[in-house]
Amino acid sequence: MTGFTSLPDLAVRTLGGSVIAASDESFAAKENLLNPWKPEFRPGTFGPKGQLYDGWETARRRGPGHDWALVRLGLPGRIAGVVIDTAWFTGNFPPHASVEACFVDGHPSPAELSHADWVEIVPRSALKGDAEHAFVAAEPDRVFTHVRLSVFPDGGVARLRVHGHVTPDPEFLTGLTVDLAALENGARVRDCSDGFYSSADNMLFPGPARTQAEGWETARRRGGGNDWALIALAGRGSIRLAEIDTTNLKFNAPAEFELVGFDEWPPPDERASPLVLIPRTRLRPDTRHRFRLRSPEVTAVRVDIHPDGGLARLRLWGDLSAEAERDLAARWRARG
Secondary structure, three states: OHHHHOOOEEEOEEEOEEEEEEOOOOOHHHHHHHOOOOOOOOOOEEEEEEOOOEEEEOOOOOOOOEEEEEEEEEEEEEEEEEEEEEEOOOOOOOOOOEEEEEEOOHHHHHHHHOOOEEEEEEEEEOOOOOEEEEOOOOOOOOOOEEEEEEEEEEEEEEEEEEEEEEEOOOOHHHOOOEEOOOOHHOOEEEEOOOOOOOOOHHHHHOOOOOOOOOEEOOOOOOOOOOOOEEEEEEEEEEEEEEEEEOOOOOOOOOOOOEEEEEEOOOOOOOOOOOOOEEEEEOOOOOEEEEOOOOOOOOOEEEEEEEEEEEEEEEEEEEOOOOOOHHHHHHHHHOEE
């Protein structure tokens, strides 16, 4: 894998991605392409259509043409790279595949997307069976809303991952109170002390965490110090309400937390002290904690948990600065 796989998967189902159409799904459903978990397989499990696969599989093509699947990204953004995973497909994988992308505002139908301005971001490339294939995307500075996976001529693909930088539509952020720490609004975890059990990015996902695996959880700390995560906000803004959520973390919640902010990130002066937004405060297991505050404008925050444990969600509701709103609008204009 290459470095782009550390970026969010813009197409994954848990971020709102959807396979809205496919040329064929005779053997296995198109929706499986965007499942968040690693592909699973149990040999010898047959249904009415054959061996069951946790992926998308088309019929054997007997005529001209090729198969395709049309994906609406859960979050629009600049695509850095694509992973085409043929896990468990050995005698039935496609020998070649390509990926195109387009930008269409609103909620277009598959028929309307057929007239879109499609751009090839992964040229027709060779595939192997039961393997992950990572491709750096062309046009990394353009914003896209949809991708189209084409396989030549037919076969099975377990997963399609579309990694990139979230670029939110400013129409839904400008002039409103918004979650400055939401992944869907462009926030990102830039660094963290530990992500042994699950990624710190999970804290920024939409919706509630259904299990502790859907939040951030660190290993048990055996030495001194504490765990932490550094979050670049959706833009410079003032925080009005913080939610520190330990839902589902019944025996592994942190004892305490602290929230600090940074006027600029990275700080121009390494000696600059962060702004204490919420001082060290006790946490309860399996609880959503809410704190009102009135912070100065910050561009990043660090949440410190003492000594270790996990958080299900971090929400930082507030207002973007006028400068940040202008920056969002400029990024959105870079659409494909």
